[in-house]
Amino acid sequence: MRYRNQFQTILKKLKEAFKDLLPIIVVVVFFQSVVIRQPFPEIGEVIFGILLVIVGLMLFIEGLEMGLFPIGETMAYALAKKGSLFWLMVFSFALGFSTTIAEPALIAVAKEASIISSGAGLIENNQKTMDTYAMGLRLSVAFSVGLAIVIGVLRILKGWPLYYLIIGGYVLVMLMTIIAPDEIIGLAYDAGGVTTSTITVPLVTALGVGLASVIKGRSPLLDGFGLIAFASLLPMIFVMAYGMFWF
């Protein structure tokens, strides 16, 4: 009886995951059969892949509630209880920096940027300069994400309104866009989007919400969110500053 219940719960969760994926399947099948009118390449492989995606998504969501959310909240409670601003800041910075520096999407973007910049004659066209440039870009993005989490956590502690900071950031991005070299602008805008990975997001969200719910006078909804917003905004500013510094 117990196994049967478990089986039913799993089936229900698989169904949920299938529902999440259904729109993609519909779009791909529609375009392949109605618009492009070509048979599916390797249909067996595609179906197998879809099954993997569904099972993977189910496991991920299950693990989110069991592991990632609780650990993020536990860290937030423990750090708030300890009451040491220094360690809270160190944790915030390290969380942002360490998860970004090794992010594969960022490594790819940094390499791409060094090729574009040397192609446009903005930096010397030799391997050493390009590597230094790419590494510098990665470091500045990772640093900016670390700083973003620090500022975001400070905001939760002090209760500063988010919109002043974000709007201030936007105005800064606009002003920098005017003077930054053209080649770096598209890259800088995109850098904001690639920094936050799938594992970092739940952890950072749980940290923010956890902090906002233990600190007196803060609302989890009003103050707990917003860390990711900083983590997408600051890299734009830093990448443009990096571009101006090099050229």
Place this chain on the structure above:
Amino acid sequence: MLDLLMDFGLILLATLRDVLPILLLIIFFQRVVLKQPIPHLKRVILGGIYVVLGLALFLMGLEKALFPVGKIMATQLSDPAFIGASESELSDWRSYYWIYIFAALIGFSTTIAEPSLIAVAIKAGEVSVGTISPWGLRITVAIGVAFALALGTFRIVTGTPLFLYILVGYIIVIIQTIFAPKKLIALAYDSGGVTTSTVTVPLVAALGLGLSNAVPGRNPAIDGFGLIAFASLFPIITVLGYAQYMELRTRFSKHKTKSDAI
């Protein structure tokens, strides 16, 4: 079969490498700074294993099934032979209508499946004690991404400067922020950052590159960028817009019940 296991092993290793810095950080803080046991440690560890395993399976499935098909479709749709146009028509933005439709639909559907967005939506539902529906939030964000990608591909085809769109977008966000209910502003800003990760980025990048190669006079290095930036900006606008709409509706219905009472 062996190839498959090898593939899976490699992806699992890459996922583990992503988790490693976080793991080290948490262990260091627990051991050295906080010196406190983690409650329900076994359950948390099991959850962590689920996350890594789930993500690895998810990525492998995407690479096996969706990315190849999606990338082929993106290149086929932007192929001049498919568009069936002569050289002069290739410069006309109206020849690319299938691209805009494809971009919007793929943006919507990949955003619905985006794991980071699911995480934020679950948390928002929890925190708001049911006033924010996770599905409602995900659909609102997905509509934002759909609009963003359609507009982003239009920009690549017409070759208009990226920063103009972004500046206008920022101005809209700033104006909305002034009028939107304060409660939801932070969530709206966050939903911009989570839309583009595992599922959306690879497909969108293929679309941007394919398109900027196909349209005469576009440079992939300059025009291929920007789709991700759009996809991070427009969900903020749709979520703020939805919050405003809900507030107006509540205000209106309150007003109505009051006048009914009189």
